[in-house]
Amino acid sequence: MAQRGLFVGMVTLDMVYLAAAPPTNNQKLVASDYTVSAGGPATNAAVAFSALNNQATILGVVGSHPITNLIRADLDSCGVAIADLDPDRTEPPPVSSIITTESTGERAVVSINASKIQMAPDRIPVDILRDVNVVLIDGHQMAVGVAIAQQAKAQNIPVVVDGGSWKPGFEQVLALTDYAICSANFHPPDCPNSAAVFAALINLGIRHIAITKGDQPIQFYDDGEMGAIAPPQVEAVDTLGAGDIFHGAFCHFVLQTNFREALVAAAKVAAQSCTGFGTRHWLH
Secondary structure (H helix, E strand, O other), rough: OOEEEEOOOOOOOEEEEOOOOOOEEEEEEOEEEEEEEOOOHHHHHHHHHOOOOOOEEEOOOOOOOHHHHHHHHHHHOOOOOOOOOOOOOOOOOOOEEEEEEOOOOOOEEOOHHHHHHHHHHHHOOOOOOOOOOOOOOOOOHHHHHHHHHHHHHHHHOEEEEEEEEOOOOHHHHHHOEEEEEEOOOOOOOOOOOOOHHHHHHHHHHOOHHHHHOOOEEEEEEEOEEEEOOOOOOOOOOOOHOOOOOOOOHHHHHHOOOOHHOOOOOHHHHHHHOOOOOOOOOHOO
8 A cells, every 4th residue: 555755855956977986176077977867865765755656745945947847857757746845936956966986886976955945834835744654854944844743743643864964953853753764974963973873862762763874784773772784785886865765765664564674675775776877777
């Protein structure tokens, strides 16, 4: 049975180039391949959730600039609906330029975050959580994210946090979070290492926590028990968006099974996404 997911946060246009290496100063590169798609942590998670035969909606800022037609076309092809927090916005959306290194699959990213397009909770559409089974928040629309987390908590809808990096105000969302899935770069104040991150999140009352570290074991805390899960080892062509895809897949699997099994299943999907170039190749 298809589930409904609401994904709250960043919507960008990603321009991704495959090259031998990132450019140095004053160097011009000729890429061997390129792709253009919608991007952003919550957006890519929504794509993954939809790809697993669910209904996904991204709640973020898109606007009406001509460039947004590329975003809309891509998300439409991926079966992801858009709930636009600022539909009359005429400025261009954030655009990310990404260089993927051919030999390693590692990526270098230049982008603008959502700091200039923060929306107030009064922009949230009425009944946005109707029939929603899971919510993911990436922290790029913090005020909106807090309001959605509060509404979800009141309706017993599980809240998943994509902790890519620490952002001011995240503590308000985390206090309402059921599942915190963080990267190794997620460092709340005074938390220089994974042990401190676990301690801080547990202190906030979060019962299910995971820290992903690329191809290294996923550390997790599952309602009092600590453990680690080794992700599948693959020959990576492109690691761009793998964490986002992990989060979207996790949202799918956690509605069907327990926390640990959801982590294992999501890791398989994320690993598969690294075996092709771009964030959409794995869908085919």
